[in-house]
Amino acid sequence: MTSLDQAPAGGVAPVSKRVMNLSHFLRQVARRYGGEIGFVRGEDTWTxxxxxxxxxxxxxxxxxxxxxxxxxxxxxxxxxxxxxxxxxxxxxxxxxxxxxxxxxxxxxxxxxxxxxxxxxxxxxxxxxxxxxxxxxxxxxxxxxxxxxxxxxxxxxxxxxxxxxxxxxxxxxVEHDDPCWFFYTSGTTGRPKAAVLTHGQMAFVITNHLCDLMPGTTHRDASLVLAPLSHGAGIHQLVQVARGVKTVLLKSDRFDADEAWDLVAHWRITNMFTVPTIVKMLTEHPSVDAHDHSSLRYMIYAGAPMYREDQKHALRKLGKVLVQYFGLGEVTGNITVLPPALHETEDAPGVKVGTCGYERIGMQVSIQDDQGRELKAGETGEICVCGPAVFAGYYDNPEANAKAFRDGWFRTGDLGHLDEEGFLYITGRASDMYISGGSNVYPRETEEKILTHPAIAEVAILGVPDRTWGEVGVAVCVLRPNATLNEPELLAWLEGKVARYKLPKRVFFWDALPKSGYGKITKKDVRAELEARGCLPLDQPAQASA
Missing domain, CATH: 3.40.50.980 (Rossmann fold)
Structure with missing residues (x-):
């Protein structure tokens, strides 16, 4: 925890940095709108x-x-x-x-x-x-x-x-008093407890309301489509700050038809989810069966949205998509791409593939391995500073030493900024592989594969190869009733991406493994490839269906 250990040069004595306890948000709303519905699940409501x-x-x-x-x-x-x-x-x-x-x-x-x-x-x-x-x-x-x-x-x-x-x-409570241990997903090891504090979260809530959902009032309603333990919980804390009612699905099973029915019934104005759920919602026939004209903000995060999925969602819903980029350690507050910058066509001036510009009060720096800031257009690690950055990992000095450098939080994501300060994510540093001496970032090839009309989902990961050091392996999920095989897809990719970026093998599965938050988890894809006998590649591959 941080404290004022000594008076600054101006001679001002240290003072306590007391802040509002976050539970006061609920007290405030109960005083102003006590008789209004604040929470809904099924037939049950609570004021x-x-x-x-x-x-x-x-x-x-x-x-x-x-x-x-x-x-x-x-x-x-x-x-x-x-x-x-x-x-x-x-x-x-x-x-x-x-x-x-x-x-x-x-x-x-x-x-x-x-x-x-x-x-x-x-x-x-x-x-x-x-x-x-x-x-x-x-x-x-x-x-x-x-x-x-x-x-x-x-x-x-x-x-x-x-x-x-x-x-x-x-x-x-004071600014740095902890309120929430936000556990990371643990994609590279044991989960770590990111310490969120009362003061930090007050900034996050204000920032979300300004950057993600401007104009939000107690007349709005929010639909929950993910566990309240993580991003959806932060989103609902934001709703409480403005008296927005929270609506839950009736059961723990995701149901697109029920979701759209609730949007129509409660006149839902915002929802927070991940790209895979946006895809499921907008590709389900029920999107056309229910009135969703009340929806102003369909907020998605957790991973960049593939461009083809983005276009489809915009055609179905109109300009309501809001993307933000930010890890749990920064509680989502790094960049924002508001509705006005989501376009259905790749016309001149449209920034295709960006996750937006810096959030209010936050600063992004693209750095090399030594911490030197890189120029616009140069790829490096995305680092960030500002009031939304967490206090550190609980009881984990080694992780803190790796996560911070010269006051910057190191996200572990790779990307670049353009001349106007828009951020483009290349992928996780851990996703990158080196094939024949060249760095390969799977997302570029994944984006291209998803433009094939038969492909619904794809994940590419690097695996060891005796000749090239590493090569890519793609796992694809086909759209209903579509047919496609490995030679056909590889032939289709010829000329669309550089040869060294082409996957060496393509497997087709009925579904890709996903986390509890709906994100494709590449460590589980790798484990499943091994379990099916598809890895290592120099062994005879078993059936991939």
Whole structure:
């Protein structure tokens, strides 16, 4: 944590940097719009006043069980009002919210329990094995609250009823007091806890409202299509700041028809998701069966959107797409591409492939391996500084040393800026492979493959090769009823990308493995290639279907 260790040159004495506790957002909205609906799931609705009272009761219940400022509370839950409330209950006490992706395994959640130093756990009743694993890995967990009746903990709603009408003072917090451990996806190793703070997140919320959803008011409505544990949770925190109602799907299973039906029924004005879900929503027939004229902002992040998918979504929805680029460590606040800059045609002046320009208050620097800033058009690592950058990884000095250089946060993504400051992402540094001495960034070839009318999805990764050092392997998913084989695709690619960028092998699968957030995970693609006997390439390949 940062502190003012000495007075600056002007002689001003150090002062406490107290900031608003984020749970005050809910209190503010309950005062102004208490009778309005704030949360919806299926047939159930809760007003802002009811949500605030329930948060007060749960905060009182946690306090009665010894939870205090700085304690970490592990939360393993599907989306629901209780998970939503648990965030604010933790904030209200000055405790740290530690949500998991509920699709993780018990062993993965046990690691989060241990590494976060959790002292209590809130868990959905469907996950008793997760409680057992977490308590074994983290004996410091003193008690468990169960969302729904279970044998492993006190019932959440019963505790809310028991403590109804009670409240605790909202904890005073300073700018760098942690509020949320945002676990990274762990694509290159164990997940790391990015420490988000009250002061940082106040900036993030303001920035989201200015750059992503200008003009947002309590008359708006937001649809949740992803777990509240990560980006969708940040998005909903932003909605609370302006009294925007949150609408959840009825079940945990994604259903495009239900999503569009909810858009029409609740007059949804914004939603946050990832490119693969945008693709699924806009390619599903139900997009034409429901009124989505209320939608102003379809916000997507987590990965750049392939151009062909972008064009299709724009033709279906109009100019409502908003792209932002930013890792969990920067809570999405690096660049933005607003609706006005999303075009359906690749005309002169259209910046095809960009993820936008710098967010308000944020600065991007493209750097080489030594930290030297590169010129416009030169590819290097995307580095960033500004108030949205997290406080660092919890209890992980080695990771912090690697992540920061001269005050810049190193994203691990590669890209370049143009003369106007628009950012173009080439890919993850870890995705790049070297074939015959030349750097190959798979995304360029992936974009080209996706223009083939038979291809729905593709992932390319570099694999060892005795002749060239590394070569590319492509895994494709065909569109329904389409037919295509490896020689046909490779022949079609001839002349469209340089020969050294062509994949050596192409496999066709029914589906690509995806993370719990809907992103294609290349480490799982690689593991599946190995499991199917497709790797290493110098061995006879098995059937790829």
């Amino acid at each position: 802002w006043a009811e949500l605030d009272q329930r948060v007060d009761a749960m905060a009182a219940a946690l306090a009665a069980r010894g939870v205090k400022k700085g304690d970490r509370i592990l939360v393993q839950s599907k989306n629901g009002n209780q998970m939503f409330e648990s965030m604010f209950a933790c904030f209200r006490l000055g405790a740290v919210w530690v949500p998991t992706n509920y699709r993780q395994t018990p062993g993965e959640v046990a690691y989060l329990a241990q590494s976060s130093g959790a002292s209590a756990m809130i868990c959905h009743c469907d996950f008793p094995e997760y409680v057992a694993a977490a308590r074994e890995a983290a004996p410091a967990i003193r008690f468990v609250v169960s969302i729904g009746a279970s044998a492993f903990g006190e019932d959440y709603d019963a505790l809310v009823t028991q403590h109804s009408g009670q409240s605790v003072p909202i904890a005073s």
